[in-house]
Amino acid sequence: MSEIIEGFIQAVELIISLNPEVLEITARSLLISLAATLCASLISIPIGGFIHFRKFGGKRGLITIIQTLYALPTVIAGLFVFLLLSRVGPFGFLGLLFTPSGMIVGQTVLIIPLMVGMTLIALSGVKQSIQDEVVSLGATTTQTVMTIIREARFAILGGVILGFGRAISEVGAAMIIGGNIRGYTRVLTTAIALETSMGNIAFSIALGIILLGIAMVVTVALFLVQER
Amino acid sequence: MIELVHVDKRFGENDVLKDLTFRVEKGEIFTLIGPSGAGKTTILRLINLLDDPTTGMILIDGKDTRVSEGERVALRRMMSFVFQKPAALRGNVFQNVSLGLKFRGIPPGEIRQRVTEALGLVGLEDYEEREATTLSGGELQRVAIARALVSRPEILLLDEPTANLDPGSIERIENLISSLNTRFRTTIILSTHDMVQGQRLATRIAVILDRKIRQVGDSRQIFYQPGSREVARMVGVENIFDGTVTANEDGLASITIGSTTIFATCHYPAGTAVTAFIRPEELLLLGGDGMKSSARNTLRGIISRVTPVGPNIRIQVDAGISLVAIITRRSYDDLALSPGAPVHTSFKANAIHVMTRAP
Numbered sequence: 154m155s156e157i158i159e160g161f162i163q164a165v166e167l168i169i170s171l172n173p174e175v176l177e178i179t180a181r182s183l184l185i186s187l188a189a190t191l192c193a194s195l196i197s198i199p200i201g202g203f204i205h206f207r208k209f210g211g212k213r214g215l216i217t218i219i220q221t222l223y224a225l226p227t228v229i230a231g232l233f234v235f236l237l238l239s240r241v242g243p244f245g246f247l248g249l250l251f252t253p254s255g256m257i258v259g260q261t262v263l264i265i266p267l268m269v270g271m272t273l274i275a276l277s278g279v280k281q282s283i284q285d286e287v288v289s290l291g292a293t294t295t296q297t298v299m300t301i302i303r304e305a306r307f308a309i310l311g312g313v314i315l316g317f318g319r320a321i322s323e324v325g326a327a328m329i330i331g332g333n334i335r336g337y338t339r340v341l342t343t344a345i346a347l348e349t350s351m352g353n354i355a356f357s358i359a360l361g362i363i364l365l366g367i368a369m370v371v372t373v374a375l376f377l378v379q380e381r
Numbered sequence: 382m383i384e385l386v387h388v389d390k391r392f393g394e395n396d397v398l399k400d401l402t403f404r405v406e407k408g409e410i411f412t413l414i415g416p417s418g419a420g421k422t423t424i425l426r427l428i429n430l431l432d433d434p435t436t437g438m439i440l441i442d443g444k445d446t447r448v449s450e451g452e453r454v455a456l457r458r459m460m461s462f463v464f465q466k467p468a469a470l471r472g473n474v475f476q477n478v479s480l481g482l483k484f485r486g487i488p489p490g491e492i493r494q495r496v497t498e499a500l501g502l503v504g505l506e507d508y509e510e511r512e513a514t515t516l517s518g519g520e521l522q523r524v525a526i527a528r529a530l531v532s533r534p535e536i537l538l539l540d541e542p543t544a545n546l547d548p549g550s551i552e553r554i555e556n557l558i559s560s561l562n563t564r565f566r567t568t569i570i571l572s573t574h575d576m577v578q579g580q581r582l583a584t585r586i587a588v589i590l591d592r593k594i595r596q597v598g599d600s601r602q603i604f605y606q607p608g609s610r611e612v613a614r615m616v617g618v619e620n621i622f623d624g625t626v627t628a629n630e631d632g633l634a635s636i637t638i639g640s641t642t643i644f645a646t647c648h649y650p651a652g653t654a655v656t657a658f659i660r661p662e663e664l665l666l667l668g669g670d671g672m673k674s675s676a677r678n679t680l681r682g683i684i685s686r687v688t689p690v691g692p693n694i695r696i697q698v699d700a701g702i703s704l705v706a707i708i709t710r711r712s713y714d715d716l717a718l719s720p721g722a723p724v725h726t727s728f729k730a731n732a733i734h735v736m737t738r739a740p
Binding site: 291293294300304 | 426450462
């Protein structure tokens with residue numbers, strides 16, 4: 154028990170003293186996950202819009218698949234992207250395996266289904282009467298889509314924040330694609346896994362507190378957005 | 382301007398409109414009157430090209446509307462539609478009212494000037510900065526009217542435009558509708574369940590009952606010469622009698638209804654089976670001997686029921702036939718009437734609308 158308490162005290166010291174390694178890992182985690190969230194947003198919101206506004210066969214089935222993939226295990230997303238980026242894979246020539254860019258790709262793939270799904274929910278939350286009003290006001294199809302997306306912007310932003318939360322907290326894809334290389338691809342989650350296995354409890358707890366802190370900021374942001 | 386040709390509309394298994402054919406001319410105020418659920422909103426949505434007819438076609442300015450979405454947007458931009466329950470978009474009133482102008486690529490300076498002008502027309506000058514989603518029903522209705530007018534439409538579609546408004550606002554909006562029509566020759570199609578509003582505003586009225594157009598005409602025709610029993614009931618003709626013409630001398634017919642005979646001006650010869658319609662406002666009630674009236678028909682009866690209707694009183698009289706009269710409260714008090722009291726009911730021969738019926 155005393156070990157844990159000691160670990161906590163050391164952890165707080167590491168954070169307050171702005172330990173360079175802790176800071177570096179935190180910064181890298183934020184950077185990679187924010188980049189992945191940005192990429193996933195740019196892909197997911199248009200896809201969500203397309204699925205919502207178009208009528209096509211198999212739409213219901215496609216939505217069910219997307220919803221199933223909300224729970225896509227992070228190691229499977231990691232494995233999938235690993236195979237794509239590995240030397241013998243179709244994108245091996247890009248040399249992205251074991252790089253931060255590769256990790257961004259992995260996390261992007263991981264959170265796309267969640268963000269497409271959240272976009273769909275956000276758009277179907279806009280009442281039909283609003284869409285009728287917009288069309289009636291003389292909007293072209295593109296103007297209608299843009300106006301409805303703007304109308305759903307807070308709900309869509311909620312999905313984006315949720316996606317970021319999933320990206321920064323995942324360990325499987327980061328480990329498989331990044332390889333947890335110190336000073337290069339080591340992020341909060343992979344560092345916690347490694348340091349704990351090496352018995353470096355205080356360091357793990359420090360990183361854990363930071364990760365929880367980020368999770369809390371995300372939750373508060375989500376709450377504030379949904380209040381709108 | 383607008384023409385519907387044999388338009389049917391079905392939603393799944395439900396017929397919403399059946400075989401609708403009518404024309405609305407440029408510069409008309411065309412009113413759709415009918416009970417809720419009769420299909421008035423669907424007609425307006427079809428004209429605004431928000432829905433498509435199941436069969437039949439709609440022409441706007443002589444052009445078939447079954448065209449590409451791009452061309453339909455151009456047609457839609459000639460019109461504005463004020464929904465019965467208008468939707469507020471996120472943002473303030475200015476953003477809501479200016480949206481249609483932004484879609485049309487109008488420069489910002491002109492947008493500002495036109496929005497200010499439109500809000501002035503509906504009496505909401507100081508509302509530009511208000512959040513649209515926080516407005517009351519009546520305020521939102523007026524914002525919606527401003528949003529419709531700001532694009533200066535050639536055709537204005539209004540679905541129960543005053544249903545949410547207080548009497549003061551109703552008068553203002555009705556005056557606005559009339560003045561738009563006279564100043565800019567805006568073609569207006571308006572739906573209402575308020576007969577009196579229909580009568581006040583309309584150039585022509587269409588009565589919609591049971592998913593069909595039952596009669597189209599000016600207000601005099603609709604209110605005084607209804608084309609059928611159903612239309613008559615709809616427009617408040619409460620006295621409807623089936624009878625037979627027993628004699629006709631120079632256009633003054635005697636019509637026997639059960640054991641009662643009334644006189645009406647019509648040209649149907651003796652032996653014709655007819656229906657007689659009399660508006661309740663056309664009936665005059667007289668106390669005493671009833672000899673003061675110059676009207677052709679005077680029937681003795683007993684007051685069977687008295688119901689207040691707004692400022693008026695609705696009186697049911699049993700005079701061999703059951704008659705309904707609407708008189709002012711003052712007349713009611715002056716005549717000292719009450720249920721059970723004897724009364725004379727009188728009405729003119731030319732106040733009766735007579736139609737043939739199948740015997």
